Amino acid sequence: MIRNASIFLCSAAGFFIFFFADAAYAAGPANIQRMTDEQAIAGFVAAGAAYKAEDFASAVAQYQSIVDAGKESGALYYNFGNSYFKLGDLGRAILNYEKARRLIPRDSDLNYNYRYALAQMKEPATPPAESWTRRLLNGFIQFYTMEEMIIMLLVLGCFLGFLHLLSLYLKWPARTAGAVLSVLAAGWFLFFGAWGIKWYTCQGAAVVVEAGEAKFEPREDATTHFTLAAGMRIKLLKLEEDWAKIERPDGKMGWLPVRSFGLL
Amino acid sequence: MRCQRIFSIILCGAVLCAKAVFAQDIRFTAEVDQTKIALGSSAQLTLTVEGAQDIQPPAISPVDGLDIRYLGPATRVSIVNGQYSTSKSFMYSILPLKVGRFTIPSLTIDITGKTYPSEPVIIEVVDAPGAVAGQIPQGQSAGEGAQEEEATVSLQDRVFLALKVPKDKVYLNEPLPVKILLFISSVQVADVRFPELSQAGIDVAKIPQPQQYDQVINGVRYHIAEFDTTVYPTRVGELTLGPAKLECNLVVRTSSAPGRSPLGGGVFNDDFFNSFFDRYEKRPLTLQSKTTTLTVLPLPEEGKPAGFTGAVGQFHFEATASPSEVNVGDPITIKMNLAGKGNIKAATPPAYIRVEQFKVYDPQIKEEDGSKKLEQVLIPESDQLTQIPGVQFSYFDPSLGRYQTISKGPFPITVHKSPAGGQTLKVVAGESLPGQALRPEVLGQDIVFIKGSPGDFYPIGQRFYTSPLFFVVILILFGLWLFLFVMYQRTHKIETDIVYARRLRAPREARRGLNEARHLLGVKNTQKFYDIVFKTWQGYLGNKLHLSPGEVTRETVQAKLAGRLDERRLAEIRKVFEESDAVRYAPSEINTEMMRESYSRLERLIDELERLIK
CATH class of the missing domain: 2.60.40 (Immunoglobulin-like)
Incomplete structure (x- = not known):
């Protein structure tokens, strides 16, 4: 009965995942002029040619037009980040590398450029020392995209349900069925947990595109609380007109103009 | 009764034994298994106390020239012709360290406040194993002193350690080659460990494996193990190098097997039989060399x-x-x-x-x-x-x-x-x-170049899992699983729960019976109609209340349904049973109207019971 209940819960949880995933990601940018894939590819090639000609400003404009038209890809954000890097805009370069990492997290060129860009920050982020388990978990979470995780959840869920029914109808020994289903359920929960963490960390995440000062109050003339380097990843807590309450990785909170950061 | 008898026997035995013990005379003797031994062999000293048990091993004062080690006790109990006797022996191993005559003085032991002395024991240690010929009777020359003066050859002459340095004046940090020599002659040594040479103010290099060779010195052949190393004085002044220490085991021959007469002579007391019956033991030995004084000069x-x-x-x-x-x-x-x-x-x-x-x-x-x-x-x-x-x-x-x-x-x-x-x-x-x-x-170092291919383009904010179709597929899959799961649960319950299965079967079978009864009502076959009606009623109640056909009686059913149905329905149920009796005993009084009424009653009752009894 417990096994049946756990299977039921797994399935129910899967159901709600997709429900929330739908709620979280269905809302895309509104009022944009969609372009076809062919048009997007043409724009991508043109931007690449501008980059090769070292006309980085033109390349940035071309890439921006594709994004504005509602298209995105990992390579697009990667090239976009490269163009900003060449223009010396480290903050926007890192922002675009972060966006690319959502789509092509295992791309070695991207990871190299991303780390290199982070190393160029005036105030490099010094993350606290992490245990090996934490590093392993972070590596696992970073390894897969959200889409891949959902596919894995679906496949594992279907497999779990299928094997569960098979074990019932073919009257497998309880120990065998329990072992097989437990392993699958553990895998399912692993992906579910990783997906949840990834989803949570992406919520309200932003990258500072212009080095600036976080204020105690959402006013230009307010006292500066702390400074933020371009490229630093922050968390958005609250929006209030042109100001956002943000949290720095070290936990400090302050108010920053919305123009100073870009959403992931 | 049986326990009491056993206890009495044990008690009597214990009393008799105690009596016998106390009655036995106490004697304390000391003896060696051989009084003449060769250097490199060992003898066994046995101290025996007869007539006492609870005693500690007596202390033996050191005897110069002999290394005496306690081996352990042995107890002997014997009953011969009803005569009970006990003795306790303490064994010691004696290793001679040099040649000569040695006397183990008289030993004493205190038992119940009385002192018992033993006889002194004389041991003669000869130089070579071949010199062991005659034996000296025990107890002889008791007052001759601890040892005789002519003892010249010792175990230290047979196995010893020497430290050789080429010079005694060295500069600070100057490498000084040092030899540690292990000399072995006419004895057997095993488990030789590396020597230790540690001294404050002197660094010692790692000691390598030794060279081994034989050399005759003053007419004696020695087997020599030579450990070469280098020392480095790290302090200026007079430094003492050594002693070098080396641990090994001396392999000694111990007393031989039975048949070897302590009095000497006989056909079995020659070297061949001695070596055949002899056994060997290892005695740990720590050798120390002499020290050497080094004068360490400062660097100019x-x-x-x-x-x-x-x-x-x-x-x-x-x-x-x-x-x-x-x-x-x-x-x-x-x-x-x-x-x-x-x-x-x-x-x-x-x-x-x-x-x-x-x-x-x-x-x-x-x-x-x-x-x-x-x-x-x-x-x-x-x-x-x-x-x-x-x-x-x-x-x-x-x-x-x-x-x-x-x-x-x-x-x-x-x-x-x-x-x-x-x-x-x-x-x-x-x-x-x-x-x-x-x-x-x-x-x-720079960033990696841009990519030439854009890969797959996605509409921003839209993914496959945000599509309603995907959502529907998930629901269908979940519904399918749920359906199959519920189906399995139901089938499983029917297979394993007979009460549930009969209850489930009851309305279905009743419906079949009612159909047949309705048909018989149409053709006005009274006897067969009531057969079917009562059979249906009996089958339905049997399935519904999990009763065997024989148990479906008015009384049983009333008892089962009392409290679950109101009085009106219970009366109707009684009516069905009464009809059964009426048809059986007065079939001529049945008419079509009664049959229709019976059918309606049965149909209504089954319907109500289905709704009321779950």
């Missing part, structure tokens, strides 16, 4: 070079620089090798610390096979450089009594201008020795 201040770092001995020093042609910013590796006889640990190759117009990296120094290797990276910062300054290694040669200096370099180099480039990053490999590992790698 006269002529001491500026770069001298304390190396004493005779050394070879080599230094190379490669490559000799580089660009500005390229690394040049300096390799130095220092070897020779001396305290290599205290010697350090002369590393570069600061060289004008060179970036100097920390040296990597490794000691291996009695030499020191140094690798150091220098990076020229100017194309005007033509050479790397030379290096000098100084040491003190104790055989010459003066300082020596070996110079290497300067090393000519050609430095070209660095090709135009942006920011450079110098990466120095972590692994230094051996091989090329220290060669630094100088890399430019």
Whole structure:
């Protein structure tokens, strides 16, 4: 009965995942002029040619037009980040590398450029020392995209349900069925947990595109609380007109103009 | 009763035994298994107390020339012709340390306040195993003293350790070869460990495997194990070297098997039979050499070079620089090798610390096979450089009594201008020795070039899992699983729960019976109609209430349904049963109207019971 209940819960949880995933990601940018894939590819090639000609400003404009038209890809954000890097805009370069990492997290060129860009920050982020388990978990979470995780959840869920029914109808020994289903359920929960963490960390995440000062109050003339380097990843807590309450990785909170950061 | 009898027997036995013990005379004797033994053999001393049990081993005062060790006790109990006797023996192993006659003096033991003495024991130790011929009767010459004067050969002459140093005056840190010699003659030694030689103010090099050879000294053949090592005095003044200590096991022959007469003589008391019956034991032995005094002289201040770092001995020093042609910013590796006889640990190759117009990296120094290797990276910062300054290694040669200096370099180099480039990053490999590992790698660093292919484009914010179709597929899959699961649960319950299965079957079978009854009502077949009606009613109640056909009676059903149905329905149920009786006993009174009423009642009752009884 417990096994049946756990299977039921797994399935129910899967159901709600997709429900929330739908709620979280269905809302895309509104009022944009969609372009076809062919048009997007043409724009991508043109931007690449501008980059090769070292006309980085033109390349940035071309890439921006594709994004504005509602298209995105990992390579697009990667090239976009490269163009900003060449223009010396480290903050926007890192922002675009972060966006690319959502789509092509295992791309070695991207990871190299991303780390290199982070190393160029005036105030490099010094993350606290992490245990090996934490590093392993972070590596696992970073390894897969959200889409891949959902596919894995679906496949594992279907497999779990299928094997569960098979074990019932073919009257497998309880120990065998329990072992097989437990392993699958553990895998399912692993992906579910990783997906949840990834989803949570992406919520309200932003990258500072212009080095600036976080204020105690959402006013230009307010006292500066702390400074933020371009490229630093922050968390958005609250929006209030042109100001956002943000949290720095070290936990400090302050108010920053919305123009100073870009959403992931 | 049986327990009481056993207890009485045990009690009587114990009383009798105690009586016998107390009745027995107490005697204390000392004896050895052989009174004449060869050096390198051992004898066994047995102290026996007869007539007492609870006693501790008597203490034996040391006897010069004998090493006596307690082995353990043995108890003997015997009943001969009803005569009970006990004795307790304490065994000791006697190892002679030198040749001579030795007397183990009279020993005493206190039992219940009374002192019992033993006879003294005399042991004669002869030089060679072949000299063991006659035996000396026990108890003879008790008052002759502890040992005789003519004892000249000792175990220390047969196995000993010696420390040899070539000279007694040395310089500070001067390597001094030392020999530790283990001499063995006419005895057997096993499990020889490496000697230990530790002394404050003196460093001792690792002691290698010994050389082994035989040598005749003063007419005696010795088997010699020679441990060669080197010591380095690290303090000025008079230092005592030694003693060297070595642990081993002496293999000694112990008393022989039964049949060997302590009185000597006989056909079995020759070497062949002795060796056949003898057994051997290992006795741990710690050997110590004598000490040696060393006079450690300070190194002379006269002529001491500026770069001298304390190396004493005779050394070879080599230094190379490669490559000799580089660009500005390229690394040049300096390799130095220092070897020779001396305290290599205290010697350090002369590393570069600061060289004008060179970036100097920390040296990597490794000691291996009695030499020191140094690798150091220098990076020229100017194309005007033509050479790397030379290096000098100084040491003190104790055989010459003066300082020596070996110079290497300067090393000519050609430095070209660095090709135009942006920011450079110098990466120095972590692994230094051996091989090329220290060669630094100088890399430019920049971001990786853009990608030529955009990959798959996605509409921003839209993914496959946000599509309603995907959502529907998930629901269908979940519904399918749920359906199959519920189906399984139902089937499983029907298979395993007979009550549930009958209850489930009850309305279905009743419906079938009612259909048949309705048909019989149409054709007015009264007898058969009521047969079917009552059979249906009986079958339905049996399934519904999980009763066997024989149990479906008015009383049983009333009892089962009492409290679950109201009185009106219970009355109707009674009516059905009464009809059954009426048809059986007065069939002529049945008419069509009654049949229709019976049918309606049955249909209504089944319907109500289905709704009310779950």
